[in-house]
Amino acid sequence: MKKIYKCKECNFKYKEKKFAKKCEEWCKKYKSCxxxxxxxSIKNEKLK
Ligand SMILES: [Zn+2]
Known part of the structure; x- marks a missing residue:
């Protein structure tokens, strides 16, 4: 079972912690994605 990392600000989900962290920092700072x-994000990956 893989661990999923979620941005607490926008709820996007990531397989890698570094992206979740980046996203969260960005969301907090700019209030946008x-x-x-x-x-x-995982959601985007499924669209492929
Ligand atoms: Zn985010």
């Missing part, structure tokens, strides 16, 4: 970060 960075497509360069959210493209790594």
């Amino acid at each position: 960075n497509i360069e970060i959210t493209k790594h």
